[in-house]
Amino acid sequence: MDLSQYTLIWEYMQPELLLLIATVLLFFIDLFASPRFLDKWFSATACFLLAVVTILGCIPGEATHTLFGGMFISTPMTTAMKMVLNIGTILILLQAHTWINSEACKVRRGEFYELMFFTLFGMYLMISSGHFLIFFIGLETASLPIAALVAFNKQGGDSYESGAKYLFNAVFSSAIFLMGISFMYAIGGSLYFVDIATVATTHTALFIVALAFIITGIGFKLSLVPFHLWTADVYQGGPTAVTAYLSVISKGAAAFAFLWVLFKTFSPSHEMWQGILYALIILTITLGNLFAIRQKDLKRFLAFSSISQAGYIMLGVMAYSAQGLTALVYYILVYIFSNLAAFGVIAAIENKTGKVNMDDYNGLYQTNPKLSLAMMLAMFSLAGIPPFAGFFSKFFIFASAVNSGFYILVLIALINTIISLYYYLLVVKAMFINPNENPIEPIKTDCYGRTGLVICVAGILLLGIASCVYGYLSGLSLTVGI
Amino acid sequence: METPMMYYIVISLVMFFAGVYGFMTRKNMLMMLISIELMLNAVDINFAVFNRFLFPGQMEGMIFSIFAIAIAAAETAIAIAIIINIYRHIRNIDADNLDDMKY
Numbered sequence: 001m002d003l004s005q006y007t008l009i010w011e012y013m014q015p016e017l018l019l020l021i022a023t024v025l026l027f028f029i030d031l032f033a034s035p036r037f038l039d040k041w042f043s044a045t046a047c048f049l050l051a052v053v054t055i056l057g058c059i060p061g062e063a064t065h066t067l068f069g070g071m072f073i074s075t076p077m078t079t080a081m082k083m084v085l086n087i088g089t090i091l092i093l094l095q096a097h098t099w100i101n102s103e104a105c106k107v108r109r110g111e112f113y114e115l116m117f118f119t120l121f122g123m124y125l126m127i128s129s130g131h132f133l134i135f136f137i138g139l140e141t142a143s144l145p146i147a148a149l150v151a152f153n154k155q156g157g158d159s160y161e162s163g164a165k166y167l168f169n170a171v172f173s174s175a176i177f178l179m180g181i182s183f184m185y186a187i188g189g190s191l192y193f194v195d196i197a198t199v200a201t202t203h204t205a206l207f208i209v210a211l212a213f214i215i216t217g218i219g220f221k222l223s224l225v226p227f228h229l230w231t232a233d234v235y236q237g238g239p240t241a242v243t244a245y246l247s248v249i250s251k252g253a254a255a256f257a258f259l260w261v262l263f264k265t266f267s268p269s270h271e272m273w274q275g276i277l278y279a280l281i282i283l284t285i286t287l288g289n290l291f292a293i294r295q296k297d298l299k300r301f302l303a304f305s306s307i308s309q310a311g312y313i314m315l316g317v318m319a320y321s322a323q324g325l326t327a328l329v330y331y332i333l334v335y336i337f338s339n340l341a342a343f344g345v346i347a348a349i350e351n352k353t354g355k356v357n358m359d360d361y362n363g364l365y366q367t368n369p370k371l372s373l374a375m376m377l378a379m380f381s382l383a384g385i386p387p388f389a390g391f392f393s394k395f396f397i398f399a400s401a402v403n404s405g406f407y408i409l410v411l412i413a414l415i416n417t418i419i420s421l422y423y424y425l426l427v428v429k430a431m432f433i434n435p436n437e438n439p440i441e442p443i444k445t446d447c448y449g450r451t452g453l454v455i456c457v458a459g460i461l462l463l464g465i466a467s468c469v470y471g472y473l474s475g476l477s478l479t480v481g482i
Numbered sequence: 483m484e485t486p487m488m489y490y491i492v493i494s495l496v497m498f499f500a501g502v503y504g505f506m507t508r509k510n511m512l513m514m515l516i517s518i519e520l521m522l523n524a525v526d527i528n529f530a531v532f533n534r535f536l537f538p539g540q541m542e543g544m545i546f547s548i549f550a551i552a553i554a555a556a557e558t559a560i561a562i563a564i565i566i567n568i569y570r571h572i573r574n575i576d577a578d579n580l581d582d583m584k585y
Contacts, residue, residue: 133546140553144560151564160571161580163564168514171557172505175521178550179498182528182543189537191546233583 012065012074014057015082016124022049023117030110038109043097043448046113050090058083060476070192071131076476078128081256081329088249088336089120094452095344096241098351098445104155112152115145116245123253127260132181132191135257139177143170143221146250150238162237169220169230177217183210193264201268211266215276218261221254224314225283228307232291235303240350243299244343247306252332255310259317259328270320277318278409284311285416293423298346298356301423302339305382308420309335312397315413319400326477327396330470334393337459338381344453345375348445355440358427363436368443372431374453381460383424384417392464490531498524511565511575515558522554 010017029045030038060076060083067074093113100109122141129135147170151163183206185191188199200207216227223231235243266273288308295301313335316328348371350356365372381390394417401410445453463469497520504517526547533543569575 133549137549137553140556144556147560147564151567154567158582160564160567161582164511164568164577164580167557167561167564168505168511168518171518171561172521174557175498175501175518175525178522178525179528181546182525182532185529185543185546186532186536189540189542191542236583 008065009067012067013072015053015079016121018053018057019117019121019124022053023114023121025049026113026117027110030114039101039106042109042113043093043100047090047093050086050093050117054083054086054090058086062479064479066130070194071134072125072128073130074128075480077325077329077480078260080473080476081127081253081332082124084329084333084336085120085123085249085253087333088252088340089116089245091336091340091344091452091455092116092241092244092249094448094455095244095340095347097448099239099241099347102351105152108152112149115149119143119145119149119245119250123249123257126257127253129257129260130193130264132184132193135261136174136178136181138257139221140174142250142253143174146170146242146246149242149245150234152239152242158233158237159239162234165230166234166238173217173220173227176213176220180210180213180217183207183213193261196265197267200266203269203272207269208272211269211273212276214261215273215280218254218258219280222251222258222310222314223307224280224310225287225307226280228284228288231307232295232300232303235306236297236300240299240343240347243302244340244347247302247343248332248336248339251306251310251313252336255313255317255328255332259325262317263320263325274318274320277314278406281311281314281318281409282412284308284314285413289416289419289423292420293426295423296358298358298361298427301358301427302342302346305420305424306339308416309339309382311416312394312413315397315401315406315409318406318409319404321400321404322477322480323403323474324397324400325480326470326474327393327400329473329477331393331397333469334381334389334459334463337456337463338378338388338390341374341378341453341456341460342382344449344456345371345378348443348449348453349440352443353440358430360440361427361430362434363439364431367439367441371443371445371453374457375431376428377457377460379424379427383421385421387461387464389460389462389464392470396470487531487535490527494524494527494531497521497527509576509578511561511568511577514577515561515565518561519554519558522550522557526550 026046058079060079064075100112119142122138125134126138126142129138147163147167150166151160153159184196187207188196220227262273285308288304292301292304295304313328313331316324381388384390384394398410501517501520505514508514508517529543529547565575572579
């Protein structure tokens with residue numbers, strides 16, 4: 001065995017290895033530190049470790065590296081995506097502080113952080129895979145611990161029901177995905193993305209079945225519409241921090257990996273998967289929006305909103321260009337900030353009062369002006385109202401699809417944006433206009449939650465205006481060469 | 483005389499779709515889990531057979547099926563943990579009883 005490989009592995013796999021080190025460190029801190037220290041500083045330690053990982057390992061370089069004979073590929077764009085995921089996870093850890101330190105969850109606090117770090121590790125692998133084996137392992141490492149996290153509230157509520165629903169759907173979809181891969185193997189005799197791209201150029205029946213199975217398998221993780229049925233139940237029953245994690249980080253990583261597989265592996269047959277995605281996107285956006293209108297539970301409401309957002313994200317995949325890649329990553333970044341602002345408010349209110357219903361939010365502005373302001377900004381950004389970041393991300397992703405010639409699809413997406421405006425504004429109306437005799441009492445969030453919300457709001461306000469972010473991502477995606 | 487490849491593939495496909503059928507129709511969660519295992523094992527057979535008959539010079543399919551088996555075991559472990567948790571709450575493991583959340 002060639003020992004010189006080891007230094008290369010350390011050099012090129014830095015985000016993954018640093019994250020693993022952070023996980024092990026966290027485990028030992030959880031084991032040996034005094035309870036008083038843990039009560040006070042454990043969340044801060046976790047955030048700090050993740051921030052260190054981000055700063056040391058996830059700053060995009062310039063060159064593309066491959067490891068393990070091409071199974072692992074690290075490009076500047078994948079590193080940037082890892083950074084985006086890290087930022088989102090840090091925000092979620094900040095918001096989870098109150099909940100995880102409550103009496104019921106305190107005992108299992110360490111597990112929450114370690115499982116979360118492990119899923120993040122799986123997503124890293126999935127993002128920078130160059131071979132279906134790594135991709136599959138990453139996918140499973142990313143989705144199995146989440147099932148445990150969703151069922152985290154052992155004592156009560158609907159947590160166990162959500163956990164079961166998530167797990168069975170995840171395993172079922174990965175079985176279908178594996179079947180697709182096995183057919184792909186029968187066609188080409190290799191599972192490297194590059195090899196499949198050169199071999200699988202003819203559209204045999206086997207190839208079409210394999211492609212459909214693979215899209216189905218990843219579609220489950222992304223909750224695209226025919227495969228979305230688990231989403232609302234899992235989001236409603238899971239702990240709010242985990243729901244937030246599922247809706248932004250897990251979805252973002254899956255979307256990016258999906259794009260990667262389709263761009264790299266199935267580039268010769270892009271017209272075929274564009275045809276499949278065309279139908280999926282229209283269904284996803286429209287049905288997600290229509291079902292969101294009738295929801296009263298806010299977590300369920302955000303579940304359907306995130307389904308329709310997944311449809312918008314897929315527009316970047318449809319574009320099949322470097323511009324689409326940039327728009328997708330930018331959309332995910334903005335979506336992380338706006339959705340986490342909404343979840344931060346929901347978590348703050350749920351922790352104190354246990355209320356998640358939209359009617360409970362009536363008159364929130366009179367008692368909690370700051371929280372309702374943050375929620376309003378989040379809703380405006382999700383809907384895409386101009387000065388906020390959501391408008392720019394939507395604009396870029398529509399522009400990328402239009403540049404590839406999908407005019408009708410973008411028109412349908414635009415009409416759906418108007419529908420979505422209606423239900424996002426319902427929340428704003430409840431908070432600011434609807435009268436209420438006894439609104440939720442004033443809530444004082446702890447400094448962790450407040451920091452998280454302030455960062456989210458700052459992101460919503462600044463990300464769109466600071467055009468350097470999009471420019472930077474655009475420069476990175478040009479180096480990928482699609 | 484060697485068994486032709488088609489025989490194996492028919493078996494694996496029958497297993498796979500029996501798994502899909504079982505997953506859709508069974509009420510007991512353990513039976514649903516077994517159906518999923520059927521699907522995963524069908525895929526393993528597929529990989530081994532394609533490797534053995536179509537690409538005998540290499541080992542990629544075999545290695546993949548080993549990894550798939552290991553991951554299937556992890557999935558089963560988590561699924562059983564969750565099923566036990568459900569049993570502690572509602573004293574049975576019928577999927578029909580998990581209907582607190584709908585629409």
